Amino acid sequence: MQWRASLEQASDVEADATGRPAGQPASDLSLRFEDVDLWFGGSKRRPAVQALSGVSFDVADREFCAIVGPSGCGKSTLLNLASGLRPATKGTVYVNGTPVRGLVPDIGYVTQDSNLLPWLTVEDNIRLPLQIRGVPADQQDALVERWIDLVGLDGFRRSHPRQLSGGMQKRCSIARTLVYDPPILLMDEPFGALDAMTKAIMQDALLRLWDEHQKTALFVTHDLSEALTLADKIVVITRRPGRVRTVVPVDIPRPRDVFHASELREFAAQHRVLWDMFAAEISAGGSK
Amino acid sequence: MTTDAATGASARVLSGSAGGEAPSPSGRKGLGWGTQVLRLVSFALILGLWQLAAGRWLPDYMISSPSQVAMRLWDLVSGSTPGLWKDIQVTAEELLVGYVLGVVSGVAVGLLLGYWRVGAAIFNPLITAINGIPKIALAPLFLIWFGIGLDSKVAIASMTVFFVMFYNSYMGVVTMPQELVNVLRVMGASRWMIIRKVTLPQISVPLLAGMKASVPFAMIGVIVGEFIAAQQGVGYLIDTATQNFDSATVFAGIVVLMIMMMIGMLLIALIERRVLRWQRD
Numbered sequence: 001m002q003w004r005a006s007l008e009q010a011s012d013v014e015a016d017a018t019g020r021p022a023g024q025p026a027s028d029l030s031l032r033f034e035d036v037d038l039w040f041g042g043s044k045r046r047p048a049v050q051a052l053s054g055v056s057f058d059v060a061d062r063e064f065c066a067i068v069g070p071s072g073c074g075k076s077t078l079l080n081l082a083s084g085l086r087p088a089t090k091g092t093v094y095v096n097g098t099p100v101r102g103l104v105p106d107i108g109y110v111t112q113d114s115n116l117l118p119w120l121t122v123e124d125n126i127r128l129p130l131q132i133r134g135v136p137a138d139q140q141d142a143l144v145e146r147w148i149d150l151v152g153l154d155g156f157r158r159s160h161p162r163q164l165s166g167g168m169q170k171r172c173s174i175a176r177t178l179v180y181d182p183p184i185l186l187m188d189e190p191f192g193a194l195d196a197m198t199k200a201i202m203q204d205a206l207l208r209l210w211d212e213h214q215k216t217a218l219f220v221t222h223d224l225s226e227a228l229t230l231a232d233k234i235v236v237i238t239r240r241p242g243r244v245r246t247v248v249p250v251d252i253p254r255p256r257d258v259f260h261a262s263e264l265r266e267f268a269a270q271h272r273v274l275w276d277m278f279a280a281e282i283s284a285g286g287s288k
Numbered sequence: 289m290t291t292d293a294a295t296g297a298s299a300r301v302l303s304g305s306a307g308g309e310a311p312s313p314s315g316r317k318g319l320g321w322g323t324q325v326l327r328l329v330s331f332a333l334i335l336g337l338w339q340l341a342a343g344r345w346l347p348d349y350m351i352s353s354p355s356q357v358a359m360r361l362w363d364l365v366s367g368s369t370p371g372l373w374k375d376i377q378v379t380a381e382e383l384l385v386g387y388v389l390g391v392v393s394g395v396a397v398g399l400l401l402g403y404w405r406v407g408a409a410i411f412n413p414l415i416t417a418i419n420g421i422p423k424i425a426l427a428p429l430f431l432i433w434f435g436i437g438l439d440s441k442v443a444i445a446s447m448t449v450f451f452v453m454f455y456n457s458y459m460g461v462v463t464m465p466q467e468l469v470n471v472l473r474v475m476g477a478s479r480w481m482i483i484r485k486v487t488l489p490q491i492s493v494p495l496l497a498g499m500k501a502s503v504p505f506a507m508i509g510v511i512v513g514e515f516i517a518a519q520q521g522v523g524y525l526i527d528t529a530t531q532n533f534d535s536a537t538v539f540a541g542i543v544v545l546m547i548m549m550m551i552g553m554l555l556i557a558l559i560e561r562r563v564l565r566w567q568r569d
Binding site: 083085103105107108109111113115117118119120128129131132133160180 | 471472475481489567
């Protein structure tokens with residue numbers, strides 16, 4: 001819990017100068033999905049599967065957008081499209097106004113699994129993107145130092161990932177992504193595998209970092225409460241093939257208290273509406 | 289059997305020598321000394337039984353006896369019966385050259401076909417077919433092709449090693465975790481960076497496993513080659529002794545081979561300890 005304190009200090013240092021009004025996205029678009037279709041496979045033996053169908057939505061600059069939907073609806077695939085790891089079959093994805101062709105340089109991607117390199121220490125894992133980007137060595141040291149501190153892995157800098165708990169691995173993975181300060185953050189159920197307590201703490205930390213560093217975030221989750229707690233806007237995706245069912249702005253004021261957000265009246269009301277929509281998707285799918 | 293026990297013991301000595309490291313909480317390291325004693329006792333028991341059986345229950349020319357073997361070994365090592373050191377040198381050279389050639393070529397082809405899909409589709413059936421042949425059956429051919437000197441033994445050993453290393457490195461590339469590669473690609477890593485940071489460390493696990501498994505294979509190749517046709521080498525020593533029903537020398541030769549194997553395995557274990565540091569603790 002000590003790392004939360006250091007987080008607060010960090011946000012004190014860089015005082016909130018931007019003053020982004022809650023729920024009011026800035027004018028310039030950061031991410032745009034335009035009528036995106038995606039098909040998987042299609043070999044001689046297996047017929048192609050449609051993962052996404054006519055998906056369109058925007059994420060404004062510095063907006064926190066959550067994507068919810070039943071499992072297997074292609075939520076994660078949206079992130080692969082935005083990062084440029086996978087091309088769309090039809091339609092276009094724009095990042096900062098430019099159509100995505102190949103990998104997008106300004107993106108940080110926190111995958112569902114921590115995906116730390118098992119042969120590198122915590123320290124070296126966090127340093128890796130800085131080495132890749134050719135950041136000077138002295139700046140590397142300072143940044144690594146700062147982020148190890150921020151995510152509370154101070155006593156574990158020379159540990160290897162397998163020696164860490166799931167929550168610590170996740171923290172390391174998030175630090176590794178944020179350390180190079182990407183303006184756009186893609187997150188794929190980053191807290192899905194964590195216990196409730198750790199999850200809440202991580203959510204809290206994420207909101208603080210997001211506040212402090214002013215990033216555009218696209219956050220995939222299957223947890224409605226998590227989406228409501230964190231996001232400015234929720235995109236509900238239908239079961240496969242995934243389409244945009246609806247886009248809902250979240251009315252809960254910021255700054256939010258992660259630990260008590262669910263007690264707010266706005267929260268309960270929105271949760272009910274969203275849940276009915278969500279449940280309909282799930283039962284229609286007949287899967288989990 | 290005895291080889292396993294011996295290498296196991298040497299590996300334990302190695303891990304014990306780490307000294308400063310904290311003991312692992314799982315407690316896998318370090319058997320109690322009671323177990324160590326029992327190991328020695330069982331080893332001594334077998335030697336005792338062997339000594340007892342020799343000449344009493346089984347004729348000398350079949351099993352010799354530990355004492356005779358020890359004396360013969362001493363004769364050979366001290367040089368009263370000349371030639372052992374030259375034999376060891378020849379066999380070690382064949383072994384080393386064959387092993388290194390096999391590892392290098394196997395890894396090279398494994399990596400090549402791992403990355404070159406079309407090539408893999410073309411050559412994999414061929415390689416699998418050749419691998420299906422018992423390598424030892426090819427040994428006589430290799431003697432015809434490469435003569436009865438060092439070359440033929442090197443060829444046999446390197447061929448057996450080649451296939452082990454080929455499959456291990458090929459599978460290492462094919463089963464490369466794409467997620468890790470993608471994480472680095474998103475960060476903007478170059479191809480070379482990905483090879484350095486992901487491919488090489490990832491592949492080091494199956495490569496070292498292959499290198500370990502290859503040592504006995506290389507030994508089999510060399511010794512069989514020497515059995516078939518040679519003028520020097522520990523295998524040659526054993527073969528000629530067999531023809532003279534000199535089982536003491538046969539066993540002495542086997543002990544020498546065991547020691548050579550142990551040294552080989554120890555070297556690989558040392559490399560493994562260095563390279564796979566991240567896998568332990």
